[in-house]
Amino acid sequence: MEIILGFNNLYQRLNRCVITMGNFDGIHLGHQALITRLKQAGEAKQLPTVVMLFEPQPLEFFNPDSAPSRLMSFKEKCLFIRSLGVDYVLAVTFNQTFANMSAETFIETGLIAQLMAQYIIVGDDFKFGAKRQGDTALLQQYADKGYFALEHLSSYVVKEQRVSSTAIRCALLNDDFEQAKMLLGRAYTIQGRVVHGNQLARQLGFPTANIHLQRKKPALHGVYFVKVKHIDLNQEYYGIANIGIRPTVNGKTASLEVNIFDFNQNIYGQYLDVEFIEKIRDEVKFASLSALQTQIKQDICIAQKIRAKSANIKKTHGSGIG
Known part of the structure; x- marks a missing residue:
C-alpha cells in the first residue's frame, strides 16, 4: 500500500480509481464494510482502491480543545487499512483552505479532475465541503450525470446497536470493553x-x-x-x-x-x-x-x-x- 500526502502529490499515480472517504477513526465494523465493498468494486472494475483520510480530523481542526477523543493515530489507521488490502491511502491536510472549499469544487476538482474517480462509496452520514453542505444527495447529482458511479451504505448495526466511532468512545468511557470489541470487531x-x-x-x-x-x-x-x-x-x-x-x-x-x-x-x-x-x-x-x-x-x-x-x-x- 502506498500513502499519498495530499492532492499535490498525486503526480499521475492514479489514472482512474475507486474511492471511499472519511475519518475512519477506529476503523470499526462499519468502516470495514465500506472497505470490503470498495475492494469488490476495485476487483470488478480492475481499478486501484483508495481510502481518503483527513488529517487532522475536521473537529480537531475547528475545535481542538473540545474535539472528541481519538481512537486511532494516523499511523495506526494506515497500518490497519493496509492489512485490509487497500492500494492507496490519500491523506488530505485539513486546513483553512480545505475547510473553505465548496462541496462542488471538491467534487469537480478533487474527485473528478485529479483522482478521476470511477466509483465512490460512502456512509449514509458522510458530509463534506464548506459548512458541511455536501452530502450523498449532491454526489448523486453528479453520478446521475455520468461522472462516476455512487453507492452509499446504510448504518452498520450489531445487536440493534448502530456502529459508530461515537458509540465506541462511549463504551470505552464506561469501561465496557466487551461492547467496544463488539463494535470494532476486535479488542x-x-x-x-x-x-x-x-x-x-x-x-x-x-x-x-x-x-x-x-x-x-x-x-x-x-x-x-x-x-x-x-x-x-x-x-x-x-x-x-x-x-x-x-x-x-x-x-x-x-x-x-x-x-x-x-x-x-x-x-x-x-x-x-x-x-x-x-x-x-x-x-x-x-x-x-x-x-x-x-x-x-x-x-x-x-x-x-x-x-x-x-x-x-x-x-x-x-x-x-x-
Missing part, C-alpha cells in the same frame, strides 16, 4: 513506538515502556490491566498501563506507560500493541512519590488477580495463552 488496542521517558517509574522500582500516543486526547484515562504484544517478535505479555497526564509529577500532556510483567529487555524504538482488558482505577494525584509507589504495588496485585481469574476461566473452557 480495543493502542499501538505505538517505545520512546525514552523520564525514568521516574524505574526509580520507583517499576520500569515502564513509554509509548508515543500521537494524539492529543486519548479515549481512555486511568490505570488498566493490559495484554501487550511485541509486534516484531509476535510475543504476548501481561502488565498494567497508565494512560493520562501523570498529575503526581505535574504532567501536562497525555502519555501511555506500560509496566510489563516478567519482562526485562531493551525495547526502545520497537512497536508494541497494548490491549486494554479491565480498568483498575482512575488516575489520581498522590501527595508524594512514596504514596504513588505504594499504590502501584497495589495496582499490580489487583492486575495479577485479574490475570489469575482470567486464566482459570480460560482453563475451564479449555483454551487460552500461557
Whole structure:
C-alpha cells in the first residue's frame, strides 16, 4: 500500500480509481464494510482502491480543545487499512483552505479532475465541503450525470446497536470493553513506538515502556490491566498501563506507560500493541512519590488477580495463552 500526502502529490499515480472517504477513526465494523465493498468494486472494475483520510480530523481542526477523543493515530489507521488490502491511502491536510472549499469544487476538482474517480462509496452520514453542505444527495447529482458511479451504505448495526466511532468512545468511557470489541470487531488496542521517558517509574522500582500516543486526547484515562504484544517478535505479555497526564509529577500532556510483567529487555524504538482488558482505577494525584509507589504495588496485585481469574476461566473452557 502506498500513502499519498495530499492532492499535490498525486503526480499521475492514479489514472482512474475507486474511492471511499472519511475519518475512519477506529476503523470499526462499519468502516470495514465500506472497505470490503470498495475492494469488490476495485476487483470488478480492475481499478486501484483508495481510502481518503483527513488529517487532522475536521473537529480537531475547528475545535481542538473540545474535539472528541481519538481512537486511532494516523499511523495506526494506515497500518490497519493496509492489512485490509487497500492500494492507496490519500491523506488530505485539513486546513483553512480545505475547510473553505465548496462541496462542488471538491467534487469537480478533487474527485473528478485529479483522482478521476470511477466509483465512490460512502456512509449514509458522510458530509463534506464548506459548512458541511455536501452530502450523498449532491454526489448523486453528479453520478446521475455520468461522472462516476455512487453507492452509499446504510448504518452498520450489531445487536440493534448502530456502529459508530461515537458509540465506541462511549463504551470505552464506561469501561465496557466487551461492547467496544463488539463494535470494532476486535479488542480495543493502542499501538505505538517505545520512546525514552523520564525514568521516574524505574526509580520507583517499576520500569515502564513509554509509548508515543500521537494524539492529543486519548479515549481512555486511568490505570488498566493490559495484554501487550511485541509486534516484531509476535510475543504476548501481561502488565498494567497508565494512560493520562501523570498529575503526581505535574504532567501536562497525555502519555501511555506500560509496566510489563516478567519482562526485562531493551525495547526502545520497537512497536508494541497494548490491549486494554479491565480498568483498575482512575488516575489520581498522590501527595508524594512514596504514596504513588505504594499504590502501584497495589495496582499490580489487583492486575495479577485479574490475570489469575482470567486464566482459570480460560482453563475451564479449555483454551487460552500461557
